Amino acid sequence: MDTVTETFDALTRLVGAGDVVVLSGAGLSTESGIPDYRGPSGAARRHTPMTYQAFTRDPHARRRYWARSHLGWRMIARAAPNDGHLAVARLQRAGLLGGIITQNVDGLHTAAGATGVIELHGRLDEVTCLDCGNLTSRDELHRRLTEANPGFDARVAHVNPDGDVDLPDEAVTGFRTVDCGICGAGMLKPDVVFFGETVPAPRVADCFAHVERARALLVLGSSLTVMSGRRFVLRAAKLGIPVAIVNQGPTRGDGYASLTLDAPLGATLTALADRVAAGPVPAAAV
Numbered sequence: 184m185d186t187v188t189e190t191f192d193a194l195t196r197l198v199g200a201g202d203v204v205v206l207s208g209a210g211l212s213t214e215s216g217i218p219d220y221r222g223p224s225g226a227a228r229r230h231t232p233m234t235y236q237a238f239t240r241d242p243h244a245r246r247r248y249w250a251r252s253h254l255g256w257r258m259i260a261r262a263a264p265n266d267g268h269l270a271v272a273r274l275q276r277a278g279l280l281g282g283i284i285t286q287n288v289d290g291l292h293t294a295a296g297a298t299g300v301i302e303l304h305g306r307l308d309e310v311t312c313l314d315c316g317n318l319t320s321r322d323e324l325h326r327r328l329t330e331a332n333p334g335f336d337a338r339v340a341h342v343n344p345d346g347d348v349d350l351p352d353e354a355v356t357g358f359r360t361v362d363c364g365i366c367g368a369g370m371l372k373p374d375v376v377f378f379g380e381t382v383p384a385p386r387v388a389d390c391f392a393h394v395e396r397a398r399a400l401l402v403l404g405s406s407l408t409v410m411s412g413r414r415f416v417l418r419a420a421k422l423g424i425p426v427a428i429v430n431q432g433p434t435r436g437d438g439y440a441s442l443t444l445d446a447p448l449g450a451t452l453t454a455l456a457d458r459v460a461a462g463p464v465p466a467a468a469v
């Protein structure tokens with residue numbers, strides 16, 4: 184047996200025993216056409232992510248964000264769950280998972296049929312008002328922004344996981360943003376955690392509670408670059424809970440893992456689910 188086969192067998196034993204908490208990142212969504220800006224294709228990212236401070240304090244930065252994001256949304260909204268998301272949902276239906284935590288904001292775990300997903304960094308398909316706190320749908324905002332910006336048809340060149348696209352300055356200047364439709368004047372922000380912003384404490388506590396109850400932590404498609412996700416790996420390792428990592432390329436959690444598999448997510452997770460989640464194939468996976 185080669186090393187990859189042995190590692191895969193060890194992974195099936197670990198996951199097959201159940202009570203596994205999944206922690207997923209951008210690498211799980213690349214096969215859905217959403218680039219992983221920290222993975223192997225990361226060099227393609229041509230601008231730095233929006234920070235919370237710039238978004239809330241700088242009207243031009245905010246306009247730039249919404250103009251780019253408005254174009255990017257059409258592609259994000261079209262993205263469909265891939266084999267990796269479907270396999271995770273199968274593992275959950277087979278009763279093997281003690282929770283799914285994702286760093287992704289694309290909603291694709293849930294679209295694949297998973298339930299109770301903890302979305303660590305929020306969801307891109309919801310919009311929050313920073314004044315009144317009301318949540319509204321991104322689709323509704325998309326309609327309002329389209330109405331406010333007739334003829335805004337700049338070419339989409341590149342989409343990042345946060346729904347942002349590259350756009351020349353001159354195209355940004357004329358873009359009109361809109362305010363909250365409920366309180367009338369509040370600043371709208373996608374309901375995602377920006378850089379420079381902290382994840383709400385109850386959500387973090389919920390994640391830690393899941394990890395601490397787990398028999399194993401399974402990291403899928405995350406390079407664990409930011410502490411926001413890496414802290415769960417550190418906590419598991421500290422408690423002696425085995426950590427398994429399936430990712431393309433090295434991660435910053437490899438030193439804490441009892442098992443690492445550098446392999447494509449969709450094919451690997453499908454093979455894993457075939458081995459440990461036997462039973463009728465759910466309609467969503469056909």
Ligand SMILES: [Zn+2]
Pocket residue numbers: 312313314315316317363364365366367368369370
């Ligand atoms: Zn409002």
